[in-house]
Each structure stands twice: as structure tokens, then as C-alpha cells.
Amino acid sequence: MVTRFIFIVFLQAICFTICSTSNVKINFREKEKEVLDQILGPGRYDARIRPSGVNGTDGPAIVRVNIFVRSISKIDDVTMEYSVQLTFREQWLDERLKFNDFHGRLKYLTLTEANRVWMPDLFFSNEKDGHTHNIIMPNVYIRIFPYGSVLYSIRISLTLSCPMNLKLYPLDRQICSLRMASYGWTTDDLVFLWKEGDPVQVVKNLHLPRFTLEKFLTDYCNSKTNTGEYSCLKVDLLFKREFSYYLIQIYIPCCMLVIVSWVSFWLDQGAVPARVSLGVTTLLTMATQTSGINASLPPVSYTKAIDVWTGVCLTFVFGALLEFALVNYASRSDMHRENMKKQRRQQVELENAQSLDGASDMIDTDSNATFAMVRNRSIQNHIDANNPSPLLQKPLVRNQGDSMRIEKAHCEVHMQPRPNCCRSWLSKFPTRSKRIDVISRITFPLVFALFNVIYWSTYLFREEAEES
Secondary structure, X not given: OHHHHHXXXXXXXXXXXXXXXXXXXXXXXXXXXXXXXXXXXXXXXXXXXXXXXXXXXXXXXXXXXXEEEEEEEEEEOOOOEEEEEEEEEEEEEOHHHOOOOOOOOOOOEXXXXXXXXXXXXXXXXXXXXXXXXXOOOOOEEEEEOOOOEEEEXXXXXXXXXXXXXXXXXXXXXXXXXXXXXXOOOOOOOEEEEXXXXXXXXXXXXXXXXXXXXXXXXXXXXXXXXXXXXXXXXXXXXXXXXXXXXXXXXXXXHHHHHHHHHHHHHHOOXXXXXXXXXXXXXXXXXXXXXXXXXXXXXXXXXXXXHHHHHHHHHHXXXXXXXXXXXXXXXXXXXXXXXXXXXXXXXXXXXXXXXXXXXXXXXXXXXXXXXHHHHHHHHHHHHHHHHHOOOOOOOOOOOOOHHHHHHHHHHHHHHHOOOOOOHHHHHHOOOOOHHHHHHHHHHHHHHXXXXXHHHXXXXXXXXXXXXXXX
């Protein structure tokens, strides 16, 4: 009985001890401090030494990278650069940072000082400018997981170079890259890999003023130099230029200027001030439009699609002005020809009047002799009529020369060219200046329409070919 009593008392003491222990709350924040002091204390961890390789070997440390694109503020064609804000993350395994998670109660430890642990020496190779964000606190953190994995995350804004090919501008697509590489550690010590699954993420409501982000591709771009081979990652962002802006701001206004320049073909050829002012105004406006377009683009050595368009439109406007100069010259030539015809007509009429006056004087002096000759000739004709001679009678059959002349005239009648419809239509306009205007009214729109067909078919097909 005494033994049984002692056993019961012992069990009650154990139960009381367990119950009192369970009622005590453990402050795991204090435990985090203790763990950090334990793994990062003086003489315990050296941030200058890189972690070991896979499974604790001497191989290179593996760093997996993923990024989240928060915004793309601008894509500049002149400086050939673009600005992007992103959340950059790196994750690697450092077995020296393992700790006790207290049965899952400590999921991870958080640090805000990157110099406390070893960090990969990653840099952006095509960076022009960049900065981190410190409002309200520095946007950076480091998480250390119980099995030694380290997650580094930071929010940064970068201005990156983007070499562009503007041959199809503004019907072009541009590929802008984001390159990340190791600065000092070679591939024998450090290797960057894309995180499995979804290494690049883009915010859903991403809006760009003149571009559309069609897709993005991840790839590797390891580089070899005299000091060794360095690991490199890259993201290719494919941007398509929005054409609606350029259609409204450039193409339609240029078409309208070209059409307005054709109004001079319908004005009277004598309205010199109206036609000159219209031609000069449209030419200057088109030149200003062209210079404004070129000011927003870099001075490249090749010809762009927009250069072809503006150049041809400027040529049409200039051609309309030259057409009026030709019409003015033809009009003055027609006037000079009419004046010469009038002078010749007046001179002929004057000569005819003088010859009639001289003939009337001669009729009075020779009238008697002429009357005698006429009387004798009539008597002779009467005799010949009463006594016809066989030698003087007309033959009943035409000779061979007459038949040949008749056939030749008949052939000439059949060989005459048939009337041309264009010539007959142009004959309605008596002056050359009027004919030039009428021909220009038809020729200029037809040639411009043909140019549009060739232009759009050429560059749209080239755009599809480059896309494929």
C-alpha cells in the first residue's frame, strides 16, 4: 500500500510540473535574438567566405534568381534606354546558418543588414543608372530559414540601355534586355540559375504610353574574359510599338497636306497669288512636320519607314508647286503664240487688201483686149462642138495612171490612224496649260494611291516576317 501511495504522489507531481510548464508562454522573439547571436556571433560566422557547393562539396555556390517587374515608366528612342522598377530576389543555401526551429515555431529569421551574411556579387551589366528605395524604411530584407536557405529581396529602380533597330519605325518591335552577371566570382565559385517555375513575373495592370509588352523570355548569357568565365542571366522583353498614335499624329496629317496641295490643280491658271500661296504654305508645313518627326528620333545612318513616308509626301507637295510653275510657263507661251497668230493674220489681211487694190487698176486698162480674146475663144469652141474630131474625143476607158491614182487615194483613206480617245478628250481643252492641270488632277492621286499600296504592303509584310 505504501508503494502504491508513493507512486500516485509521484504521478501527481509529474502532472503538476507538466501543467505548470505548459502554462508558461515562451517569447519566441527572444528566441530569435538568441538564435541570431548563436549563428552570427563573433567567431562563429565569416561573411567573407562563400558557402560550400551542393551537398557540402567544394563546387560552386548555386544562387537562384527571380524578379517581379512592378512598372516600366518610359522607353526612350533618342537615348535608346528604358526605365524599370522591379523587386529583385536571390536565394541560396548556406549550411552554416542552420538553426533549431523549435518544432516549427520559428519559420525564419529576418535581417535588414545585408553585410551580416555572405552576398553574391551580382550587378546589372547594361545599367546606366539605378537606385534603391528608402521610403519609409529601406525596402530590403533577408530571410534565413532553419535548413540554412537565405532569401534576399530588394526593390530597385534601373535605367537600362536598349539598342534599337528603327528601320521599320513606327511599325517596329523592339527587344530590350535585362542582364545580370557576377562581377568577381567565376563559374568555379558562383553560378546563377533562374528559379524553377515562374522566374519572371509582371504586374497585371502594366501600361505603357507608346508600347505594349507582348512577351518576355529568360535565357543565359555567360561571358568569357581573360580572368575567367562568369555566370550571367538575361531577360528579353519584347515591346510592340502602338501604331494608332502615329497614325493620328503623323500619317493622316501628311495625307491631308498632300491632298490640300492638289487643290491648286482646280484653281484658275490666272489666280497666281492663290496658287503660289497654297503651294508654298503646304510645302513649309510639310517641312516643319518632317523636322519635328526627326527631332524626336536619333540621327541614324539608315533610312526608316517614317523617312520614306515623309520624303514621298514632301516630294508630292513640291511636285504640285513645280506643276504650277510649268502651268504658268505654258500659259505665257500660249499667250505669246496667240499674239503671233494675230499678227500674222493682220499682216495677211493687209497684203490681201493691197493686192486687191493693184488688181482693180489693171482691170480698167486691159478690159478691151480681154474681151476680144474671150470672143475668139468662144467661136472656136462652137466649131469644135459641131465637128468633133476622133483625136479630140475623150476616151471611154481610163488610162492606167488614173486607176493607180484612184487606188492610191483609196489606200491613203484606209491607212489614216483611228482617232484616239485620250487625244479626243484632251482636244476639248485648247491650251496646253489647261491640259497640264487636267492631267495632274488624275496623275497625282493615282500615283499617290499606288505609293500607299506599295508602302503598306512592303512594311507590313516585313513586320510580319520579323515577328515570325
